[in-house]
Amino acid sequence: MPTIKDKAAIVGIGVTDFSKDSKRTQIHLACECILAAIKEAGLKVEDIDGMVKHTGDGADECRILRSIGGRNLNYYGECRYGTGGSSSLVLRAVMGVAAGVANNVVVYWTANDSSKRVELTYHVGMYMLSTSEAEQLSFYPPVGLITPEGQIGLIIRRYMHEFGVKDNQFGWVPVVCRENAAKNPAAIFYKQPITIDDYLKSDMIVDPIRALDCHTKIDGGMAMVVTTAERAKSLKQKPVYIMAAAQSAVQGVEMMTSYNRPVISGLPETSNVGKELFRVAGVTPKDINVAQIDDSYAPLVPMQLEELGFCKRGEGPAFCDKGSNIRLGGKLPLNTSGGSLGEGYLYNMNHIVEAVRQMRGTAVNQVKNAELALVSGGAGGPASGLILRR
Amino acid sequence: MAVEYFKGIPLIRPLIDLDNQGFWEAVKNHKLVIQRCKDCGTYVHPPRPCCPNCNSFKKVWAPASGKGEIYSYVNITYEKVGYPGMMCPHAVVLVELEEGTRLITNVVDMKPEDIYIGMPVEVVFEDIAPDLTLYKFKKSKGVKAKKGKR
Amino acid sequence: MIPVPPPHTMPLPVTHFDNIGFWQGVKNHGLVIQKCQGCGAFRHPPRPMCPKCRSLKYEWAPSTGKGKVYSWVTYRQSPHPGFKAPYTVVLVELEEGVRVVSSLTDYPPEKIRIGMPVQVTF
Numbered sequence: 001m002p003t004i005k006d007k008a009a010i011v012g013i014g015v016t017d018f019s020k021d022s023k024r025t026q027i028h029l030a031c032e033c034i035l036a037a038i039k040e041a042g043l044k045v046e047d048i049d050g051m052v053k054h055t056g057d058g059a060d061e062c063r064i065l066r067s068i069g070g071r072n073l074n075y076y077g078e079c080r081y082g083t084g085g086s087s088s089l090v091l092r093a094v095m096g097v098a099a100g101v102a103n104n105v106v107v108y109w110t111a112n113d114s115s116k117r118v119e120l121t122y123h124v125g126m127y128m129l130s131t132s133e134a135e136q137l138s139f140y141p142p143v144g145l146i147t148p149e150g151q152i153g154l155i156i157r158r159y160m161h162e163f164g165v166k167d168n169q170f171g172w173v174p175v176v177c178r179e180n181a182a183k184n185p186a187a188i189f190y191k192q193p194i195t196i197d198d199y200l201k202s203d204m205i206v207d208p209i210r211a212l213d214c215h216t217k218i219d220g221g222m223a224m225v226v227t228t229a230e231r232a233k234s235l236k237q238k239p240v241y242i243m244a245a246a247q248s249a250v251q252g253v254e255m256m257t258s259y260n261r262p263v264i265s266g267l268p269e270t271s272n273v274g275k276e277l278f279r280v281a282g283v284t285p286k287d288i289n290v291a292q293i294d295d296s297y298a299p300l301v302p303m304q305l306e307e308l309g310f311c312k313r314g315e316g317p318a319f320c321d322k323g324s325n326i327r328l329g330g331k332l333p334l335n336t337s338g339g340s341l342g343e344g345y346l347y348n349m350n351h352i353v354e355a356v357r358q359m360r361g362t363a364v365n366q367v368k369n370a371e372l373a374l375v376s377g378g379a380g381g382p383a384s385g386l387i388l389r390r
Numbered sequence: 391m392a393v394e395y396f397k398g399i400p401l402i403r404p405l406i407d408l409d410n411q412g413f414w415e416a417v418k419n420h421k422l423v424i425q426r427c428k429d430c431g432t433y434v435h436p437p438r439p440c441c442p443n444c445n446s447f448k449k450v451w452a453p454a455s456g457k458g459e460i461y462s463y464v465n466i467t468y469e470k471v472g473y474p475g476m477m478c479p480h481a482v483v484l485v486e487l488e489e490g491t492r493l494i495t496n497v498v499d500m501k502p503e504d505i506y507i508g509m510p511v512e513v514v515f516e517d518i519a520p521d522l523t524l525y526k527f528k529k530s531k532g533v534k535a536k537k538g539k540r
Numbered sequence: 541m542i543p544v545p546p547p548h549t550m551p552l553p554v555t556h557f558d559n560i561g562f563w564q565g566v567k568n569h570g571l572v573i574q575k576c577q578g579c580g581a582f583r584h585p586p587r588p589m590c591p592k593c594r595s596l597k598y599e600w601a602p603s604t605g606k607g608k609v610y611s612w613v614t615y616r617q618s619p620h621p622g623f624k625a626p627y628t629v630v631l632v633e634l635e636e637g638v639r640v641v642s643s644l645t646d647y648p649p650e651k652i653r654i655g656m657p658v659q660v661t662f
Contacts, residue, residue, distance in 0.1 A: 027438070035445050068445060069443055138554045142551055143629055143643045145613075145641050236561075260639050
């Protein structure tokens, strides 16, 4: 049965700065990062015939087309569900080029989450009326379960209960992410590492989630250009091949609030994504040299490592303990640019961009001789992921 | 006659953001401006972050002559499809300015039936509320407006 | 004890055709759970179709209102002006097998244990 393995490659990346206030509109950020990605790929604006975006992204593809003077889009589409959306978008792009519907597809994501200068699309206006959200809005906010920290907290509490996790064991993930971010000039927490004591002293936002467990919202945008593996060979940058891309939603899934499954202390979507990625790529977890794991909330990282098969069920926190396995030089370096905890929260897009840089050999915190990178996003809801190779 | 509004029904305000702020500030001061690319001179409307012609992010608010011609128009006669704050009948027109860009607007001092495509117009400004000034157009006499670089 | 904020600042449930029966039950101080008329399975949150047998027929069956704490979180920083922190949100597994999200009244957060028995109040 045919798969998408190695059919497409990422050939250009473009980013804006990450800041607390971009002082620009989302459409402006989109134009910046998309034009940068097209230029980096050695392509022209007219070469772009596909664009995929997040459903709630205020910078819609038609407005971008009008602004950058693009010619024609034969392929456009969108995906939802937060951090589970970004790798899903890459899957969309791969399908577009692999099926011959488009030649060069731009994948982008913009956010003004910090300055809150957020532009709404009509989708987002209707987002609140979608049946999934109406369900959530009906039962959770009236009792005070309003924010994602609380929503995911119920799941993480259950995990802690079933596997006897001690309070500080989750803290090594933020420590390592901030360590990596401290060396990354593009990160929001550049030169600001933290220690495990800082973590333990940090405020509880929603017991059991601490302030340092939470991602940092930023303003910024990132884009990449995806094309066929064939075409990639003749372009400017060294191609980064997409060995596998997958997404998953499993029965009983809700966005951050899947409380009605028999067991809620796991991430079945991530598990499915992992199985699919390794099946399509034909590799195993042992072959992965560097991983970019969704760290929107730190406790979700060890949970994902278990689901993806990097360690056994229940052993995630121990795997991350003291940080020796997950920091640079360790068994499985994670979130080498700082991730959502250290670099900034762009819905896992920055994880994908960092994975591309690792494969190109141009990352700030480069893992030596890295050949395969894995990206995992969407922990706690519909999930997605990628395996990239150089 | 001018477009008439129902008292007590607030009109929708334009959505002002960082990219179009300059345009609306000028309108408030009774001036019509068009975004113009600093590098290649292309006029861009509606305002956009970068130039669709050369992709430069450098731009200026160039003063517009205010003259143009009717490119297209509709006459809203049925209240249910019109905007609740405006009395029917009223016409909504698409004006093509001398500079080549187009504006959606209203025509004042004219019956909708008298509007025709190609009619020369020039801009006027209406202070509808303390926080709402709109550009409108009136029929102009004399030479038909010529097309500019788009 | 959850301090009760003024009603107009509380987020109100979004009710629609599929879940109105639940909220009417709550209004009348009775907990009801959606029950499939095809196979008898309980489900929550309410949905138009049964995921087990795909029947579109359902009824609102009264619940005993008893259950156990399955998980909980305590908001130490209030996310919304209508809620005064600290307050606890619990996920309760009812006797019927479904789980509901609710608040825990009159109980200190330090003493909450997963598995502790609880009873609905209104």
